[in-house]
Amino acid sequence: MLLIHCPYCEEERPELEFRHAGEAHIARPADIASISDEDFAQYFFYRDNPKGLTFERWRHIHGCARFFNAVRDTVSDKFVTTYKTGEPKPDLAEAANENKPQAKKGRGSK
Amino acid sequence: MAREAMRGHKGWGQQWGSPEPRGEYDVIIIGAGGHGLATAYYLAKEHGVTNVAVLEKGWLGGGNTGRNTTIIRSNYLYDESAGLYDHAVKLWENLSQDLNYNVMYSPRGVMMLAHNVHDVQVFKRHIHANRLNGVDNEWLTPEQAKEYCPPLNISQTARYPVMGAALQRRGGTARHDAVAWGYARAASDRGVHIIQNCEVTGIRRGGNGQVTGVETSRGFIGAKKIGVVAAGNTSVVMQMADVRMPLESFPLQALVSEPVKPCFPCVVMSNTVHAYISQSDKGELVIGAGTDQYTSYSQTGGLHIIQHTLDAICEMFPMFTRMRMLRSWGGIVDVTPDRSPIIARTPVSGLYVNCGWGTGGFKATPGSGHVFAHTIANDNPHKINAGYTIERFNSGRLIDEAAAAAVAH
Numbered sequence: 457m458l459l460i461h462c463p464y465c466e467e468e469r470p471e472l473e474f475r476h477a478g479e480a481h482i483a484r485p486a487d488i489a490s491i492s493d494e495d496f497a498q499y500f501f502y503r504d505n506p507k508g509l510t511f512e513r514w515r516h517i518h519g520c521a522r523f524f525n526a527v528r529d530t531v532s533d534k535f536v537t538t539y540k541t542g543e544p545k546p547d548l549a550e551a552a553n554e555n556k557p558q559a560k561k562g563r564g565s566k
Numbered sequence: 567m568a569r570e571a572m573r574g575h576k577g578w579g580q581q582w583g584s585p586e587p588r589g590e591y592d593v594i595i596i597g598a599g600g601h602g603l604a605t606a607y608y609l610a611k612e613h614g615v616t617n618v619a620v621l622e623k624g625w626l627g628g629g630n631t632g633r634n635t636t637i638i639r640s641n642y643l644y645d646e647s648a649g650l651y652d653h654a655v656k657l658w659e660n661l662s663q664d665l666n667y668n669v670m671y672s673p674r675g676v677m678m679l680a681h682n683v684h685d686v687q688v689f690k691r692h693i694h695a696n697r698l699n700g701v702d703n704e705w706l707t708p709e710q711a712k713e714y715c716p717p718l719n720i721s722q723t724a725r726y727p728v729m730g731a732a733l734q735r736r737g738g739t740a741r742h743d744a745v746a747w748g749y750a751r752a753a754s755d756r757g758v759h760i761i762q763n764c765e766v767t768g769i770r771r772g773g774n775g776q777v778t779g780v781e782t783s784r785g786f787i788g789a790k791k792i793g794v795v796a797a798g799n800t801s802v803v804m805q806m807a808d809v810r811m812p813l814e815s816f817p818l819q820a821l822v823s824e825p826v827k828p829c830f831p832c833v834v835m836s837n838t839v840h841a842y843i844s845q846s847d848k849g850e851l852v853i854g855a856g857t858d859q860y861t862s863y864s865q866t867g868g869l870h871i872i873q874h875t876l877d878a879i880c881e882m883f884p885m886f887t888r889m890r891m892l893r894s895w896g897g898i899v900d901v902t903p904d905r906s907p908i909i910a911r912t913p914v915s916g917l918y919v920n921c922g923w924g925t926g927g928f929k930a931t932p933g934s935g936h937v938f939a940h941t942i943a944n945d946n947p948h949k950i951n952a953g954y955t956i957e958r959f960n961s962g963r964l965i966d967e968a969a970a971a972a973v974a975h
Contacts, residue, residue, distance in 0.1 A: 457868040458860070472870060476859040478814075493960045501812040501903045501959040505801035507863045530815075533864050 458533065462516045463524050463540045469516070477513035479503050480525040481545060507531060509548060514538070581747060582754035587761050590788030591619045593942060594780055595795055596766050596803055598622030599631040600742070601920055601927065602795035603749035603760070604935020605942070607665075610756035612936070613943035618758045619789075621782060623765035627746030630797050633897035634928040635820050635842065635854040637833050639676040639737035641696050641703045646953045646965045647906065648699035653950050654933025655736055661932055667748030669740045670847060675832040676737030677706070677715060679882070681726040685838055689732040696734075706731045715832050717883045725881050726839050739833060739844055739852075745931055769806040769917070777807070777916040793918045793942050798863065798898025800921035807914050811921070812959045813900045816857040817867035818925050821894035823886075825849030834882070841878035850892065853879060857899065857925060867896045899924050903959065905968035909938050909951040918942050919956070 458471040485491050485499055504510070510530050515523045527536040527546060537546055570577055593609060595602045598620045609615040622628075638658055640651035657664075658671050680686045689705070696703040708720040711731040720728045750760055761784070768781035769792065779788035796803045798815040830845035842854045855875040858867040872894055880887045902908060902922035907930070909920045920938040923930065933950070940948040947954070958964055 457870050471859075471868060476861075493962075497812070497960045498810075502810050503801075503812065503814050505811065505814050505861060505900075507799070507802045510861065512861070528860070530862050531864060533860075533862055533866075 458535075460514060460526070460535065461538045462519060462522075463538050464520045464522050465516065469519060473516060473518040475515045475517045477515050477523060480511040480513045509536065511545060513541075581751040582760050584762070585759045587619060587759065587764070587782075587784060587787050588617075590779070590790075591759070592617040592789070593791045593793065594618070594787065594789035595620045595793045596780070597629075597795040597797065597799075598626045598746075598750070598760055598762065599629050599795065599797060600627065600745050600749065600931040601631075601797075601923070601934045601938070602793070603627075603746055603753055604931055605793055605795060605920065605938045606758045606760075606935075607749045607753040607756070608936045608939035609943060610753055610758055613939060615939075615943055616757035618753075619787065620753070620758060620760045621764045621766055621780070621787075622760070622762045623783075625762050626750055626760060627743060630897040630899065630927065631742055631746045631931075633820065633895055634742055635844070635852050636739045636742045636846075636928060637676060637737070637835075637842065637844065637854075637926075638671070638673075638740060638929040639734050639833075640701050640929070641676070641678070641692055641732065641734045641737070642967060643692055643695050644965055644967065645699060647967055648696065648701050649950050650907075650933055650937070650954070651930055652699070652701050653936070654930045657932035657936060658740065659736075661740075661745075661748070665748040665752045667744060667751060669744045669748050671738065671740040672847075673736050673738040674844075675714065675733055675735045677711060677832055677834050678732045679711070679718075679728050679834065679836040679838075680730045680732070681728060681836065681838040683729075686729055689730070693732055701734070702736055703732055703734045706733050715830070715834055717830060717885055718834065719882055719884055728882075737833060739846075741847070742928060745928075749935070766803060766806070769803075771807065771914070775915055777914060789916075791916045791918065791942055793920065793938065795920045795938070797921065797923065797927070798900050800900050800919065802863075804912070804919065807912075807917055809912055809914060809917070809919075811919075812903055812908075812956070813922055814861050815863060815898050815900050816860070817862050817864060817896045818857045818899045819855040819867045819871055819894060819896045821853050821855070821872055822846070822850035822892050823853070823889045824892050826851075826889070829885075836878065836882065839878035839881065841875050841882065843879055843883070851886065851889065857901075858896075863898055865896050865898055899927075901925075903968070904964040904966045906965035907934070907954055908956050909934065909941060909954040910947060910956055911941065911945065912956065 835842040
């Protein structure tokens with residue numbers, strides 16, 4: 457079971473309190489009725505699904521119930537960092553340096 | 567066999583060759599799991615395409631092919647699904663003879679339990695839809711279910727009492743390793759090269775965008791056509807050709823108990839309490855859990871997922887409460903938004919993909935390989951997989967087994 461740091465509660469809690477909520481930083485198109493079917497599919501169905509560092513959303517559903525974002529390595533399942541919704545993507549090079557033992561880049565990732 | 571028995575089984579030859587890769591092939595299949603090997607076999611057998619290599623970064627059948635719970639069934643809701651999965655069941659029925667390799671296909675019946683009114687309605691709808699598609703599936707009362715599977719607890723005091731069950735008698739199990747080995751040997755006999763420990767690191771394309779070959783850990787290998795059958799790693803491989811996929815990869819776990827004498831006659835699945843169980847010919851109880859909630863390539867998952875499944879198993883089959891579990895493991899499954907696979911051409915000329923089997927690919931192995939070989943050989947899908955395109959996510963013409971809740975996803 458993962459231990460996840462909620463940036464709102466500011467503590468590590470077990471995975472059972474959280475709900476994974478998919479890839480992060482996917483902006484809903486402003487005028488969604490006017491975009492093409494291909495663009496809608498890219499927004500709605502297509503995912504990066506990276507092997508290595510991924511940006512993803514979590515929801516602390518059995519805690520504060522708020523959504524937040526995380527950077528996690530999908531090969532080791534270790535978190536690099538978590539941050540509040542609305543904050544910009546963290547600088548991965550910097551985050552990797554700060555968390556050296558955890559932020560091992562996935563084999564075969566590009 | 568008698569001769570080998572007399573001399574300590576020391577004279578058996580290799581079942582498939584380990585050739586040096588040629589400079590170029592007509593078709594390269596990326597991934598030597600069941601689906602990839604089946605594709606190569608049917609390319610050689612049905613389409614006469616024998617200049618084929620199957621590249622595998624690890625060992626043959628070492629991914630999800632060797633990690634699944636070996637369940638076979640075809641009681642899916644939609645016409646496209648019934649067509650595809652029943653095509654596979656029909657091939658399973660004669661597969662041991664076809665490959666001249668005992669895959670131990672055992673149609674012992676797959677029983678899916680209903681625990682609430684919604685389950686009852688959904689399963690009855692499935693039974694009717696299946697009947698219209700010529701797929702066997704029948705409704706059992708709790709007493710009939712107990713008769714078919716005596717260890718089942720149908721007590722009204724269970725946490726989720728059994729209200730009935732849907733039974734597909736042609737469903738069952740097969741030995742997953744034998745499936746990979748059988749296809750490998752049969753394909754190798756027809757001239758297919760199976761190259762293990764050869765990781766694909768790039769896909770090379772020519773001036774017109776057409777694929778020209780793959781970069782591998784053993785150097786460049788040319789190819790006119792490339793079929794990607796990489797399961798959980800499909801997004802990674804397709805990225806090498808700059809194709810983004812509607813896929814997410816999740817861990818899926820399974821476990822087996824210590825081996826015991828035959829005590830469990832069929833396969834039982836329960837979507838509501840989420841457990842499925844059968845007994846292998848070695849005597850182990852084979853138990854499947856659900857996916858972990860987060861995307862991962864780690865081939866491992868959380869212990870609480872297994873615990874949750876065992877809670878359900880113990881509730882449904884009280885006689886297993888003191889059974890000890892022997893091993894657990896995880897595989898990485900690639901899941902599409904509608905929980906149906908993609909078996910299709912791609913936007914890149916000469917590149918084909920067979921992926922998105924999610925938590926239920928093993929059962930389809932022969933049918934999947936058969937129609938994918940047709941798709942590659944003719945550059946056009948077989949009528950059975952015509953709907954399983956990538957473009958369905960643009961048009962909205964989904965094959966929505968996710969919403970149909972036919973399967974334990």
